Amino acid sequence: MGAIHGTAKSVTSPLDDRPRVRNAAVTREAILAAAWRRFLNESYDNVGLRDVAGDAGVDVALVSRYFGGKEGLFRAVLSHGKEEKFDGLTDAGALAARLAAMATEQAPDEDGHNMERLLIILRSASSPVASSIVRSAFSADVLEPLAALIGGEGAQQRASMAMAVMMGTAIMRSIMAVETVCEGACRHDVARRIERLVKVALEEDKPSY
Amino acid sequence: MGAIHGTAKSVTSPLDDRPRVRNAAVTREAILAAAWRRFLNESYDNVGLRDVAGDAGVDVALVSRYFGGKEGLFRAVLSHGKEEKFDGLTDAGALAARLAAMATEQAPDEDGHNMERLLIILRSASSPVASSIVRSAFSADVLEPLAALIGGEGAQQRASMAMAVMMGTAIMRSIMAVETVCEGACRHDVARRIERLVKVALEEDKPSY
DNA sequence: ACCAAAAGTCATCAATTGTTGACGTGGGCG
DNA sequence: CGCCCACGTCAACAATTGATGACTTTTGGT
Incomplete structure (x- = not known):
């Protein structure tokens, strides 16, 4: 029966039945927003x-x-409003804390956008037609900026490791539905652990061992 | 056009055109093997x-x-020959080394089977019909045994973190096609870094910090 | 107010997919 | 040797999918 699509039930807020005004830009944006939500969950x-x-x-x-x-459409979704916000973070510790915060936040607040894009990338990474798009987008918009931000030897590799941690936690939480992040108190513990993981992933060289 | 399937080109070794002997068990196994390879790559x-x-x-x-x-068929593939081999590893360090070896080995030797199953799980984790199967299999065959092996407080969470690292590296290597693991020498470095990551993920409590 | 062009709708197409039933056929047991 | 049931093949079906061309409706400028 091929791929079973999501329920036809609308995911959006109750869409207005009022005849939509004919505006190409608005309609385009509406489609893009709907596609974003769909690709985020399937x-x-x-x-x-x-x-x-x-x-x-x-x-x-x-x-x-x-x-x-x-x-x-998928390409447009991935290219929609991509701005990296790791601008001022030159300190490795602060960067790690930032990434950990991104990975643990569950309410898609302001910055949730970046994490959501990561999830979209993750979800469609195994679809033949989407994989090439996804890979280039991930490399150009995520990996290389991060590698450029952190310097040092083997920046590309260390950035990949950090993103591996991010991807892994994202998978655990949103795809595997593993409840690593419990409510309230222990959530902070998880955030700290992820922060430590990212820090280790970004470490320039094996220091003490 | 729906899901584009893999090339019709056979992935297996040149399959014998000799008329197959009529044996249900053999045929079943052949189908299972073919399905394994397919689900591993798509x-x-x-x-x-x-x-x-x-x-x-x-x-x-x-x-x-x-x-x-x-x-x-998919259920049968996931249930095929599942044996955990973390038997004697009670030491956290040895376990981490083992997991890191699993994650970095690229030749699907003997133990590659476990990593391959992890990849199969990963590939189909976002397919509505497969996701439920995948999640339960992952929880029952991977997560819970690992959590049971390592003890201590919050074993489930620490095991999840370790598996997040494993999943993340697997994604980077096999799905995102990021060449984190270069040839020869530096590969060992990556293995050590992953080993450290797994160790941090499994740490019982925040020790110094 | 008119009219061309833009914006939107409808119907339909070709291609695949998983699944099922009816139909051959070969091999093992009496 | 002969039969019969398991093993295998063929063909067809219903359901979806993305895509496209023809048609209708609205908008906005003059």
Whole structure:
């Protein structure tokens, strides 16, 4: 039966049945927002254009028309509002704390966007058509900036290690549904542990051993 | 066009065109082996029963007939030959070294089986029908045994963290195709770093800090 | 107010997918 | 040797998927 798509039930807030004003930019954004939410919760293959269109309250044809097909839509989602916020963090410790905070926050606040994008990347990493897009986006938008930020020997490798920790925790929490992060108090413990992990991953050289 | 399946090109060694002897057990095993290889390289949705049947050199109908459908086949693959080999490792350091070795070995030698199963789990973790199977298998066959092996406070959480490191490195290497592990010499460095990461993840309590 | 172009809708297509039933056929046991 | 049931094959089906071309409706400028 092929890929089973998500429930047709709208994930968005109760979409207005009022006839949408004809504005290409607004419609495009609506589609993009709906696609973002879909790709965040399901893999590339399991996101149907009809689901996205339904959430956005538009016809299926518009999706292909505006984004040139499913692949274009996915590409647009990954390219949507990408700004790295690790600007001023030159200190390795502060950077680690920042990453740990990103990994443990569950309410998709402001910065949740970056983590959400990481999750989107993760979800569709094993879909043949999406994998190439995902890999290049991950390398260009995440890995290389991080490697450039931290300097030193083997920056690329250390950055990869840190992202491995991030990816791993993300998988555990959001995909494997393992409740590593319990409520309240112990959550802080987990955050500290992740922080230590990231720090070790970023360490320039094996110091004491 | 739905999920694009892998190339019809056989992944197996040149399959014998000699008329297969009629033996249910042998055929079942052939299908299982072919399915293992397919699920190892593609996600649940992107593995077609026709691909598996083609690799095994049998008809498509036999797959559904023997395993009761695609879902049953996937379940059978995950349940195939699962033996944990962390038996005698009571020392946290030795365990970490073992896990790091598992994560860095690229030739699927003897123990590669365990890592391969982890990769199969990882690949299909985002497929609605496979996710439930994958999660329970991961919890029952990987997480809980590891948590039981290491003792102490919050064993479940520490085990999850260690597996997060394992999953993360696996993703980086096999899915994201990030070349964290270079040839020869530096590979050992990576192994040591992973070993340290696993050790930190398994640490019972924040010692100095 | 008109009219061209943009924005949106509808219907339909080709391609795959997993699954099932009816139909051959070969091999082991009496 | 002969039969019969398990083993295997073939063909077809229903369901979805992404995509596209023709058609309708609205918008905005003059």
